Amino acid sequence: MVDEIEGLPVRARSSRRSRAGPTISDVAREAGVSLMTVSRVMNGKTNVREETRERVQSAIKALNYSPSMAARNLAAASEIRIGLLYSNPSAGYLNEFLVGSLDQASRANVQLVVQLCERPEERAAIVQRLVEGGVDGVILPPPLCDADAIHRFLQEAEIPAVVVASGRPPAGLSSVSIDDRAAAAAMTRHLTELGHRRIGFISGAPDQTASALRLQGYGDALSEEQLASEPELVVQGLFTYRSGLEAAQRLLALVPPPTAIFASNDDMAAAAVAVAHRLGLDVPGDLSVVGFDDAPQATTTWPELTTIRQPIADMSRAAVQLLVDDIRTVRDGRSPSPRHTRMGFELVLRQSDAAPPA
Amino acid sequence: MVDEIEGLPVRARSSRRSRAGPTISDVAREAGVSLMTVSRVMNGKTNVREETRERVQSAIKALNYSPSMAARNLAAASEIRIGLLYSNPSAGYLNEFLVGSLDQASRANVQLVVQLCERPEERAAIVQRLVEGGVDGVILPPPLCDADAIHRFLQEAEIPAVVVASGRPPAGLSSVSIDDRAAAAAMTRHLTELGHRRIGFISGAPDQTASALRLQGYGDALSEEQLASEPELVVQGLFTYRSGLEAAQRLLALVPPPTAIFASNDDMAAAAVAVAHRLGLDVPGDLSVVGFDDAPQATTTWPELTTIRQPIADMSRAAVQLLVDDIRTVRDGRSPSPRHTRMGFELVLRQSDAAPPA
């Protein structure tokens, strides 16, 4: 706008070319081959003589060439945009999730659109807007991984999606998760091995399918040990700090109180610690408290929480890759067969657990 | 590949074209104008007759056209990639920062490369790799906003950068920040107005320039009230939870102890609360504790923290925009004049502050 005040091109000096880096033709000239050969080398095609490949590769290195995403996308008609819908952002989780997705997205040469989707009633509308805006696929981290309204919409629109950490992935969608049930069992077993016999459990939000799995895992471990699972020891939580406060208060009001509390996530575990301190209990001397997720919360609390570590960044990386594969499959005219990736978890021992008081 | 088994194109139906949406030529045909006219309308150029513009716009709406980023970037040679370097990820901060940057980046049609940069000795190398990888500019949130090694490298390479929340932006770089000094003064004033006279201060990491400003603000407010600032009331922290624990212990061991503690961030404030509880003190009944940042930590602790809210997402949005402008300026052959954006802060009152005990 402002450059045209005089009616003349004010800045004539810069040609149309402004991108700094070398192009594929520069490399081709340097290596003494054609464009296509360079392109083949860049894309790892096999039908290039080894000697030629090496010459091209050293030319690439010499010129420090890196291909233009824009041109590549345009030519290959492979521009992919994927939407990442999130809600109820437990900061730590979302943060790791974002870092992983971004990393994989840039690696896979894919554009990521991150979109907040808070109120349940606007969910369908937001997804619709996203799809109309040209998004080719959607990633659903918890809690949206269990949002039926979104699943239905995507299914109708025939948009691929990947759900992460859902306890019961809807038919037709790919998923990435850990074995929540086995992880919860492992943690519970850890507590029984320390000698605990009365273990309180704070469950997760009922609208998230992973919650039920964690509860089942807790039950599994108890029955292995021939311990009856007493209903009063299981209290409903919502994955929020506040709900953890209330749940812990109820558990610690029991007579006799549990000697350990296993919360379904770290936020609620931190809340349980706070309640215990307020009641004058020492953690872990008088009460062990353990969590789930290994959120940042776990180490910014005192004592630091023993918890289950989920490889969140790796999970989101895997989700992006799965989704990209599905989108490519759809574009080829085939229909994708959902795949389910299960990642490993890890029991992280810190300072919030100990043997029960004598 | 597999499509050529017969030597014939197996899937003739899909031409090379796989992108679903209509292209600019479809719109041009529909509206009965040339490509360029559509392009002009899309880019809001002024030299298009009103009637033509309307015809084009209704064609756009009719076809639900949205332009291809790839083609646009390629043609305009305006592909911009900006690097976002982070370190020491205080999850909540980084999270909000990422969300804001991503939002603005997708709005401005810019690619964002997020890169962890942990150990000080690799900083220069990482930045170098980023720049060689084709990044056109860099955003430096705290604590990297104060990393001299990075500044020097960028300056030499003539890569634009924007520092966020630095207390003393290096010459030549644009910056976004809040008035840390005024904010700290406001918080301190709030405490004195509640009646506190002995206010402990936990300062931030000494290698971050904002720390000094917050300390100055604390001092400002004290001298307004004619209160001497006693050296023993100011304890060095490092912005980490652990450092907050130690600092709070030292403050509460003073005789007489302070009636309020102002921590330079929420992590340390949460630590101060934990120490107070462990000593059997009620917060805020016996001791007020306030923080800075309004990190998620502030509301996932008990009691919830009174703190200073920084508009982190807005700051990162602004940073992206500033950087994009600078990059465009450089590409035009002009040299960018650094701009400094200062955003507002907010005193958020919650439950961790009260009048001093009688």
Next chain:
DNA sequence: GGCCCTGATGATACCGGTGTCAATAGCCGA
């Protein structure tokens, strides 16, 4: 030795936009 076939390489047409410049039409003043 001639023929067919295969693997490596190159020439060229695109992908979907934007920049440049030319062409045209409408308006003004002389």
Next chain:
DNA sequence: TCGGCTATTGACACCGGTATCATCAGGGCC
């Protein structure tokens, strides 16, 4: 009434890659 000027529009090259198909050299086989 005519030349000059501006506002509007269009034709065309070009951005930097990839896909397709042609070309060419060499090897196996009869």
